[in-house]
Amino acid sequence: MELYAWLFMRVSGIVLLFLALGHLLVMHVIHNVETIDYQFVAHRFMTPFWRTYDLVMLWLALLHGLNGARTLIEDYVGVRGWRVFSLASLYILGFIFLALGSLVILTFQPVGG
């Protein structure tokens, strides 16, 4: 099982190399926070390309990060009771954010059209 987690970190890492750095490039270099607003997002999400891109990026990044956080908890939380609590909280948090993010990306419809 750990082998798959290990492999996932590397594979997702490579894919995220392009997805995440690309996202940064588009959002912060090509455009910037001054120009990003509701219209900008609504326009992007008109095409399935960006919704797919963002959805894949969300899942890979969150799972990659969750696994990383899991490693940190395993490493640094020595007392077993707290470790169980921390891991459980992490998984619940992870699930909630995964669900929330996916919901937004998949169901967003711009207001008034």
Place this chain on the structure above:
Amino acid sequence: MGYWPSGERDLERAAREPPDSDMTIKPHEYLTYRGKAGMWAWILHRLTGVGVFVFLLAHIVDTALIGWGPAVYNEAVTLYRHPLARIGEVVLAGAVLFHALNGVRIIILDFWPETMAAEKKLFAGVVAVFAVVYVPTAIYMLRFLAH
């Protein structure tokens, strides 16, 4: 013993062994272990990872606000236009970039174990690429400060 103790033998063994908390590494120990560049690479990888992860959680929340319409979302986005946030943005970009580059280094070391001998040179490479990519990008992103 699997992850969880079960049965008589595991429970007896757990009673005999020292508590788990002895196995963790305390922060000050990182300062005395002479791991040099490789250790710092590892520490930075963890720090940047945590930083980006925490940001991601905040980002999912702020993006979710879009469901409440243009008024709410645009209002929230103005937070990100604050100068401190703009600087945070540059720091975030640096964190992502370092984590990505060092990650590539890790992948190289993992899948081509013979490169392990050049581990420190690879880290030097990471730092070099980071500098070449980040410095111009950061300057470009910070140009708003000049206005």
